[in-house]
Amino acid sequence: MASEIRVPTLGESVTEATVASWYKKTGDAVNADEPLVELETDKVTVEVPAPASGALGEILVKEGETVEVGTLLGMLEAGDGAAPAPAAKKEAAPAAAPAASDGKLVDVITPSAGESVTEAEVGEISVKVGDAVKADDVLLELETDKAAQEIPAPVSGTIAEIVVKSGDIVEPGHLLLKIQEGASVGAAAASAPAPAAAPAPAPASSTEMPPSPSASRMMAETGVSVAAGTGKRGQVLKGDVINAINSGQAAAPAASAPASVRAPSSADDEAREDRVRMTRLRQTIARRLKDAQNTAAMLTTYNEVDMGPVMDIRKQYKELFEKKHGVKLGFMGFFTKAVCHALKEIPAVNAEIDGTDIIYKNFAHIGVAVGTDKGLVVPVVRDADQMSIAEIEKEIGRLGLAARDGKLGMDAMQGGTFTISNGGVYGSLMSSPILNAPQSGILGMHKIQERPMAVNGQVVIRPMMYLALSYDHRIVDGKEAVTFLVRVKESLEDVQRLVLDL
Structure with a gap:
């Protein structure tokens, strides 16, 4: 058939x-x-x-x-x-046969990471051939454009073969390693020399790939030259040529660009330098942030908020809140709720541009920027506008823990309509956050610092925080941006507004 x-x-x-x-x-x-x-x-x-x-x-x-x-x-x-091809594979199998009595060989393959993710980079490999592992032990880490994912052992046994190495690019379904289920360390080690030959072809994957057919035609027609692309093994794709044309790069400038970026250094200085390859996550962060600057008409407006009322209510109810809801009462719940109220009044801040259309979101999926060892990730609190402060705090706590443990799924970071970034936890007094495209707004929180303020004609010391709203001026007018930030300020300085939905 x-x-x-x-x-x-x-x-x-x-x-x-x-x-x-x-x-x-x-x-x-x-x-x-x-x-x-x-x-x-x-x-x-x-x-x-x-x-x-x-x-x-x-x-x-x-x-x-x-x-x-x-x-x-x-x-x-x-x-x-x-039929001949499988026969060739079977001839190579007897190398592991002596350990077959201890259990079957179990393949560990690259899992699917989401609809828009077609490949991943092998990060740190935690095991070596001959190591004994238990089910769910971490074997290695895969890095995609958006997150890092730990690959656990599906069964207990011994590592019989490792097919990949750190830095390799793999696609869903790609064989990563093999585990001899239930095998002793000695049995797997004895069979290790035969599988060790498998990684030998790997260098071929690092060789330069010729440009794709459409990329070659486009470079020939336009005269633009692209030295390295974003395809597998550095292959130049049509999109790479289009990006080069849009950025005004020509053959000579493109070739000389790296030299102009890196300052001259002596051999002695180079000997004291460490060159570390950027992770795919860091490369994507860099690209997306720069794309946001290049695409959006980004502007930032500032204000300040008296955090006294929020701090007072936290102090009064924090023990009762934690006892009832099982989570600590932090600031993010108040800020997220205040943002949701402001988004309802100023819907342009919760919209995005698609070509010549503006898409207004009738829901609030709030992204909360979380710093991890591998870089910044933005998990999303979905339908935050329909949640209570307690529900928001629980969800933020769950997402933050998953992000720091490297267990955040792809679906948890997609679909956000607005982002909150809290640089204050690191001591930042003032900053201008960059948009998380295609969103049209991001709120920057900062350090709470006591400052002298004029209140009813008297100078008093109040716990103040600077707020920054970066917005896409193509869709959000200045009046709307300022009004949005004032509404957030008003909600936080009069906490009852959040309770009464005012």
């Missing part, structure tokens, strides 16, 4: 791709899950695997053609034509 080979879903905003290259030709035998064809979008390259074992019967779309999601690419004829 023939099987269809179709263009898979490529992500929420990606509707078409270019056929970059076919790995097989008509009549070639293939195995199930073996890559057949590579598709290229503006952002990534995707390998389409064989849905079953058989032979490639017909290729319907040629290299270089543009196809939409769901397009039929070719047909796979059923049959045992792919």
Whole structure:
């Protein structure tokens, strides 16, 4: 029975791709899950695997053609034509046979990390061949553009083979390592030399990839040269060329850019330097923050709030609150609630621009910036406008703990409509936060500091905090931004407004 080979879903905003290259030709035998064809979008390259074992019967779309999601690419004829390939794999298996009596080999593969995440980078590997592990022990860490994910052991046993190394780029379903289930350390160590040969092909993955077909054509037509791209193994994609054109880069400036950025240093200075490769999360943070500056008409307005009323109510009810709700009463619950009230009055701050349209959000998904060892992440409190202060505090506590433990899922960081950043916990007195695109507003909280203030004609010492609202001036007017920040201030200085929904 023939099987269809179709263009898979490529992500929420990606509707078409270019056929970059076919790995097989008509009549070639293939195995199930073996890559057949590579598709290229503006952002990534995707390998389409064989849905079953058989032979490639017909290729319907040629290299270089543009196809939409769901397009039929070719047909796979059923049959045992792919039999020779599995036989070769079986010949290599006897190396681990002496330990087979202790248990079967269990593959540990790269899990799916979300619809828009197609690859991850292998971070720290916590085990080595021969190590005994228990079920749920951390084996290694994978870093995506948005988060780090720990990969646990599915079974107890001994590490028989490690296929990847730190820095490798892997896709969902990629084999990471093998565990000899229930094997003793000695048995796995004895079989270790044979699997050790598997990582040898890895250097080939680090070799330079030629630009994709569409990228090559575009560079030839425009005269723009891109030295390194964002594709697998540094492949230059069409999107990289488009970015270079938009930024006004030409061949000579692009090649000389790194030299102009790095200041000259002596050999003695270089010997005392540490060069550390940026994690994918840090690269994404850098790119997104710069994109926000380049895209949005970003402006910041400031105000200050007397935190006395909030501090008084916390002091009065903190023990009763924690006893009833099982969570401490912090400042974030008050700020999140105050923001939700202000968003209802000033909906433009809770909107985003999509092309020539403005999308107004009739809900408040509030992102709360959390600093971790690996960088800044922004988990989202969903429907915060429908929560009580206690519910908000519980959710922020849960998300913050998951972020610091590296266990924050992709879905927990997507869909935010507004962000709150609290630099005050690190001692910041004043700062201008950068937008979390495509959001149109972000509130910066700062350190509470006692200052002399004029109250009813008298100078008194009050606990004051500077507030900063950065906003996209393309969609939010100055009057709206100032009014929004004043409403947040009023809610915090008159806490009853939060209770009465005023």
